[in-house]
Amino acid sequence: MSRTIYVIYGKDAETMTDNLLSAYGLERKIEGKESFVLKPNLVTASLPDNGATTHTEIIEAIIKRLHRCGKKNITIAESSWVGASTEEAMRRLGYHDIARKYDVKLLDIKKDKFRKAEYDGVQIELSESVLNADFVINLPVLKGHCQTKMTSAMKNLKGCISDRSKRDFHRWGLMKPIAALNALITPSLTIVDSICGDLDFEEGGTPVETDRMMLSEDPIALDVLGASLMGYTPEEIPYITIGAAYRNVSTKLDDIDIVTLNKPEKGNAKPKGTTARLARYTDPDQACSACYASLIHAIKRLDEDGGIGRLAGKRIAVGQGWRGKESEIGSGACCKCAKHSVQGCPPSASDILSMLKKL
Ligand code: SF4
Incomplete structure (x- = not known):
């Protein structure tokens, strides 16, 4: 797995996604792959500009790119947090329109079949559809989190497990289970939506404009960078260090190759809300x-x-x-x-x- 991270700045999420995929060389990577799962963050039915959910322009850009490569078997799969309706989030954020427009499938993972797995003593029920896909694209939002401080690439995979396992994760303190989950499922590719992630909470409400996206095959590398961008060390987000120990990889930013595709655009950033x-x-x-x-x-x-x-x-x-x-x-x-x-x-x-x- 490559640890290279591509970073791009801008305001047009669709073009930014396309440029990231070009830099990555998507076409070569998906040769021979037939089934694709796109896993956005739809934690609640909150619009992306509130800082909680993935911008749908990113999803549309990926689907168009896959279609150009002749790849038609595409599923958008997610499970909102316990107590929230994935269906409602998909409806409110326009996923049904996307599904109709591009002839792709929608999957509420809450209704999926699950396969039991265990890593380092942590038992998890994993989505069969995610496990069975040839190529999984993880699409998290980089934002604050009231319990783990930060959520991005690694924690977004929590939407690929049963609600019962999500409750277990909270009982077990989140950190080790998230690391174990990442040892059991590794997405083929992760594209981080860091356009306007929330400052504090995973459900949004205090978005901070950053006009940035990142792409890598390595969710741990992306979380090391994400932590630094939010002012944390990897040690302050223990699921990063535990996950890195499981994979025996470094959590030093200097050990990660970061390719910046452009410079931030001139702006006049203004504070919003809190x-x-x-x-x-x-x-x-x-x-x-x-x-x-x-x-x-x-x-x-x-x-x-x-x-x-x-x-x-x-x-x-x-x-x-x-x-x-x-x-x-x-x-x-x-x-x-x-x-x-x-x-x-x-x-x-x-x-x-x-x-x-x-x-
Ligand atoms: S304000 Fe200046 S230092 Fe900051 S990102 Fe823009 S050009 Fe770079």
């Missing part, structure tokens, strides 16, 4: 969305660590409007003239957090 409380410590001027989001995530982490007091009365410069200008604290390559700054275009939240903690 992020406004964190935004009072920022001084944005033409900030790209990904850059501004990294800063918001870093301030959030600092707040959670009880260190927000060190920013009292201060505002952190961010954005292209700060190029060549002096400031006390700056975030990103555009703010290199700041007295204290972190480089990167955009920088990760974990790098910004390290800088803020040294102030």
Whole structure:
């Protein structure tokens, strides 16, 4: 399995998906494969712009690409969280229209057959349809989570198990079961929707615009990068380190090959909703969305660590409007003239957090 991650920035999810698939060389990878499962995140019936569910443009782009390769046996499969109706989520988000338009199947995994499996003492009921597919494309959203801190590639596979197993996962503390699940099911490909994932919760409501997507064969590598982008170390998300130990792979970002296909677009990112409380410590001027989001995530982490007091009365410069200008604290390559700054275009939240903690 390749550990290369392709990263792309932009606002047009369909074009971004197509460009990621071209960089990956999808056509060669699916030679001889006949049945395809696309596994989005439909945790609840919440629209993608709320920061919880996968943008449907990504799904349409993949289906069109598969059709161009003559691949017709395509199923969109998901199971919303316990207590929520997958059917309702699919209806509200337009999946029935997609199914009709492209002649693809929809599967509510809650109604699927399950195969029992065990890894490291964790017993899980796995979706037969997912196990039987030739090529599974995992389509998570990178976002916050109230119990695991972050959810993205590895945790999205929780939608491939029975509701009974989901309840067991929560009883067992989520971390080891998620790692075990990833030892039992490895998707062929994962494309992370990091367009506007929620800051805190998996059901959305406080989306943070990042205008970014990532693609890789390796869900663990994607989660290592995702954690860094949200200001966490892999050790703070134990399912990453446990899963990496199971596979005997590194959780160091330096050991992962990251190919960035373009630069973030010029923007004028603005705080929304509850992020406004964190935004009072920022001084944005033409900030790209990904850059501004990294800063918001870093301030959030600092707040959670009880260190927000060190920013009292201060505002952190961010954005292209700060190029060549002096400031006390700056975030990103555009703010290199700041007295204290972190480089990167955009920088990760974990790098910004390290800088803020040294102030
Ligand atoms: S460093 Fe400047 S150009 Fe790069 S992402 Fe940040 S604001 Fe945009």
